[in-house]
Amino acid sequence: MPSPGLLALALLDGTTSGLLLALTVVGFSFSFGILRIVNVAHGEFFMLGAVLAWAVVTATGSFPLALVLAPAAVMALAVAVDRLVLRPLRYAAQPTVVATLGVLYVLQQLTLLLYGPEARGVAAPFGATVEFPWFGYSGYKLAVAGLSAALLAGLGVLLRRTDLGLMMRATRQDPEMAVALGVPVERVYTTAFALGAGMAAVAGVLVVPVQQAHYLMGLDVLLLSFVVVILGGLGSLGGTVAASLLVGWMDSLVSLFFTPTLARVFTILVVALVLVVRRGGPWAERAE
Amino acid sequence: MGRASGMRSGKHRVWGLHLGVLGGLGVLQFVLPPYHLGVVTRILLFSTYALAYNLLLGYTGLLSLGHALYFAAGMYGAGLPVYYLGLEAPQAFPVGVLGSAVMAALVGIPALRTTGLRFSIVTLLFGQTGYLLTLYFNRITWADQGLSLPLQVPPVLRYHLALLLFGVSLLGSLWIVRSPFGRVLVGLREHEERTHLLGYDPFLYRWVAHVLSGALCGAAGAAYALLFAYVGNAFASVLYSVYPLLWVLVGGAGTALGPLLGVALVTYAVEVASGLTHAYLVVVGAALICLIRVFPQGILGSLRKRGGRWLP
Numbered sequence: 001m002p003s004p005g006l007l008a009l010a011l012l013d014g015t016t017s018g019l020l021l022a023l024t025v026v027g028f029s030f031s032f033g034i035l036r037i038v039n040v041a042h043g044e045f046f047m048l049g050a051v052l053a054w055a056v057v058t059a060t061g062s063f064p065l066a067l068v069l070a071p072a073a074v075m076a077l078a079v080a081v082d083r084l085v086l087r088p089l090r091y092a093a094q095p096t097v098v099a100t101l102g103v104l105y106v107l108q109q110l111t112l113l114l115y116g117p118e119a120r121g122v123a124a125p126f127g128a129t130v131e132f133p134w135f136g137y138s139g140y141k142l143a144v145a146g147l148s149a150a151l152l153a154g155l156g157v158l159l160r161r162t163d164l165g166l167m168m169r170a171t172r173q174d175p176e177m178a179v180a181l182g183v184p185v186e187r188v189y190t191t192a193f194a195l196g197a198g199m200a201a202v203a204g205v206l207v208v209p210v211q212q213a214h215y216l217m218g219l220d221v222l223l224l225s226f227v228v229v230i231l232g233g234l235g236s237l238g239g240t241v242a243a244s245l246l247v248g249w250m251d252s253l254v255s256l257f258f259t260p261t262l263a264r265v266f267t268i269l270v271v272a273l274v275l276v277v278r279r280g281g282p283w284a285e286r287a288e
Numbered sequence: 289m290g291r292a293s294g295m296r297s298g299k300h301r302v303w304g305l306h307l308g309v310l311g312g313l314g315v316l317q318f319v320l321p322p323y324h325l326g327v328v329t330r331i332l333l334f335s336t337y338a339l340a341y342n343l344l345l346g347y348t349g350l351l352s353l354g355h356a357l358y359f360a361a362g363m364y365g366a367g368l369p370v371y372y373l374g375l376e377a378p379q380a381f382p383v384g385v386l387g388s389a390v391m392a393a394l395v396g397i398p399a400l401r402t403t404g405l406r407f408s409i410v411t412l413l414f415g416q417t418g419y420l421l422t423l424y425f426n427r428i429t430w431a432d433q434g435l436s437l438p439l440q441v442p443p444v445l446r447y448h449l450a451l452l453l454f455g456v457s458l459l460g461s462l463w464i465v466r467s468p469f470g471r472v473l474v475g476l477r478e479h480e481e482r483t484h485l486l487g488y489d490p491f492l493y494r495w496v497a498h499v500l501s502g503a504l505c506g507a508a509g510a511a512y513a514l515l516f517a518y519v520g521n522a523f524a525s526v527l528y529s530v531y532p533l534l535w536v537l538v539g540g541a542g543t544a545l546g547p548l549l550g551v552a553l554v555t556y557a558v559e560v561a562s563g564l565t566h567a568y569l570v571v572v573g574a575a576l577i578c579l580i581r582v583f584p585q586g587i588l589g590s591l592r593k594r595g596g597r598w599l600p
Contacts, residue, residue, distance in 0.1 A: 038405075040530075088581055095584040098537045098576055101530070105573025113567045223416060223526065230409045265420045272413040275406055276398045 005134025010252040016141050018248025019148035021224060022241045024203040026155065027196015028225040033235015034172045034192045037086065037096040041103040042225055043218030045074050045197040049204025050213035051111055054120050057208075063125040071201040078197035082190045091189065104218070111215040121212035144206045151202065155195075156237055168192055172235045227271050247271075306462065309545060310455045317447050325447055327559065331551050332450040333512050334535070336457045338547030340504035341532035346542030347465050348497045349477030350400075351408045353529050354415025355505055357395070360422070360524035361388035362506025364429065367519035370437050377439055377514045384510025385503055392502020396495045403480075415529050422521040434520025437513065446515045453511050454548075457504055462544050464500070473497055538579060540586030549587055553579075 028042040052070035057063055081103055089095045128139035159165035170178040171188045179185050200221075204213075211217075228247060232239030250270070254263040316328060337359055344350045365387025369375040375383070399410045422429045429435070441449075464470050472493050475483035484490055513519045522528070531554075539550025557575050561568035583590040 085577055085581075089584060092584060094537055094541070095580045098534060098580045101534060102573040102576030102580070105569040105576070109567040109570040109573065113570070223412070226409050226412055230406060261420055261424050265417050265424070268413045268417050268420070272410050272417075273398070275410050275413075276401050 014249035014252035016145040018245035022244035023148045025225040025228045029229045029240045030192045030196040040100040043221035044107040045200040046204040047218035049201030053205040053208045054213045057122040071198040074201035075194045075198040078194040119212035119214040124209035329450045332454040335548040335551045337508040338535040340501045342536045344501045348473045352411040353408045354411030356528035357415045357418040358388040358502040358505035359509035361391040362509030363513040366510035367513040385506045388506020389503035392499045396498040419524045437517040439517040540588030543588035546588040
């Protein structure tokens, strides 16, 4: 049995990675719930955030600048993808799977051409350690957790308290009705898509000092995105956060007892069983 | 009367088209240089895999993201006995098929309690579990290094066997989807409640379709292992669950020849592009985006909509 200190460390680490995961996948959940498409290329926005962060930090030496520039560039890219790929397909479910798979290949391989196959990291902007009774914890990781939580909370306020949020929620519930009531649905789609891509890019920037930037890192995110979105519910912010935290905790707690591979098998099977047992729900009938 | 004869001539056209395609593939072996013979052999095996996938996606309306599990089950089911027990290839093939059928039967029981997107995710998770298990048991499977089997199949025989497997699968799946059983599957795809009300148990029909699809995937995987004398866990990865989806969507879901067309196009796109640049997937990605903008229902699906209604 692991000591209480180790358990607390695992919980804290799980919380940090869970919040970061929520920030990464909330855009996937938005495209799923609001645009009703499976954006296979979502992980690439995360990857681009990380790679661009490396580029900006290497060029200018400023991490805060990377935190602004990289997400902005990724959001511009997301708008272009929406205009050039998704909108001409009228957001139809199956064609967009193929098309976003094409986007995935293009982005991933262009990164390989321009950035190369190496994994590269940057130094954390500050290296303080925060002392807890049983262990010290990286101050940077705590800041990551805090910033992720703040951004997610901001997103929650946007959804609940602003006109844009109201339109997004209306579109999610019933796009035809929303059009009938004068909601500019296409503009809502573009905004939601770009906003989600930007969030993923922020997560990508934040992760570079902890885990290096690599052109394939978007693929790992994809699998987790599916898990989180289905557990948490389509386009639901609260559900996404709860499911991400669950995945984060499970992953770090189970790794205390098993080897990493077996831990993953265990997590995945538990999630699969939850999905099978908890049938119905608001999205079962909306599928396809 | 006009309609009946129209249907009959449609039926002739359908069988004529398919036998013609198979005949054309048979002639190809005399025309193709050895390298391309190998490529087309691979295309035929992957087309069998895609046919199996299409049975579920195109006709039953279930989008699985875990079919690499069954392809790999066939592959390991046939390959491991050959490697460790010294089984002969003709006996190993049915072992692989049986292995994947059992796997599909077991996974189907929990997974088919869900439909739609949840089914996709649950199968994705099962597929990923299978992949991780091949890593976990890497002392037996040699994971990504793979195993080279002590088999040697001459290229022309390899082509014949692959064509035989594909031909039987194509005609067999055509026969299945045109049978009353296949009609029930299409009914489930189009309108589950109505089909249920007519007295057909959705779970049972889907389960049988799932097992058939899994077994056929396993046949493709087992044939791949035995003909190319290689077993590796790359074929269990999520990429090989996404490929059949891609192939079928490009060629046209719910069309009989779509899988073959999709595999052939994607394979040759990769062949051509990899000659141009080492980051060839950029070209493939861009080609996919353009293709799907022109043919949103896949090539044959869109052609059928534009006037070839008789296409199966």
